[in-house]
Amino acid sequence: MSNAEVTSTTMSIKDFEIGKPLGKGKFGHVYLARTRKEEFLVALKVLHKAQLIKDDMAHQLRREIEIQANLNHKNILKMYTYFYDEQRIFMVLEYAPRGELYKSLTKAGRFDEPKSSTYALQMVDALEYCHQNDVIHRDIKPENILIGYNHELKISDFGWSVHAPSSKRKTLCGTIDYLPPEMLNHQTYDKNVDLWCLGVLVYEFLVGKPPFESAETATTYQKIKAVEFEYPDYVSSEARDFISKLLVFTPSERMPLAVARGHPFITKHNSSNDNNTTTTTTNGN
Ligand code: AK1
Secondary structure (H helix, E strand, O other): OOHHHHHHHOOOHHHEEEEEEEEEEOOEEEEEEEEOOOOOEEEEEEEEHHHHHHOOOHHHHHHHHHHHHOOOOOOEOOEEEEEEOOOEEEEEEOOOOOOEHHHHHHHHOOOOHHHHHHHHHHHHHHHHHHHHOOEEOOOOOHHHEEEOOOOOEEEOOHHHOEEOOEOOOOOOOOOOOOOOHHHHOOOOEOOHHHHHHHHHHHHHHHHOOOOOOOOOHHHHHHHHHHOOOOOOOOOOHHHHHHHHOOOOOOHHHOOOHHHHOOOHHHHOOOOOOOOOOOOOOOOOO
């Protein structure tokens, strides 16, 4: 292959017009960007190689890119491509025009049951697709979910995801609110960890805070291991039943996704409930 061919197929930062910052993290920032040629809106995540190497994250990023390249689902944030220069790695991501779910949840306080149910079904769709492709997300929480133009949830940030099954020990950073008992105990775990996280997530949709939240991390830890939580009075019996069948200590006894899809909490609020996997992404342009 000639050099001209190589350079013509490789994107560079020059191919984009950079817009407003969308977010910032330890490893770099995310910007709204537009391809100069097609005028197509994307989110451009800029990661600093030095920081990734310092924190021994290069292998993790490689795995994320590998996993992302093979997933195509309307409820999973698409990674279109990536490229790099001397100092940085650029991830070209689908732009989610309605932003981050945690912001939307903070603003609303909590979501009503129809909205929580619709969102829950979208998560069931996304996770079922992941599991069919032997991918465990492991880090389902509002901070890692974005909202598309038509209010569709999009799971993002596969930085912690793995191919199933796994016993990989990872440094637990940030909140432990979403960690299932088997991950707290450093046992081997499987796709059932995502079922637990789905239970925590749906509880947080309806109540506005995760079920095991405490001022002290040690207390959260104990509550998770004892599966100790309460429902406020306004949570319906269908919602309680749905959550209680996911927040089960023994991983293999948690409600499977195929069963969750047909649960009254889901069917009551979602009329057509078909599972459409390959959808072409449209730009919120
Ligand atoms: C999607 C993201 C590792 C991996 C550090 C990572 C979301 C990631 C980016 C947005 C689209 C926003 C909007 C609208 C508002 F080395 N995938 C990500 S971040 N639309 N934000 N995207 S915000 F692997 F450990 C590592 C280190 C980061 N990966 N992935 O950040």
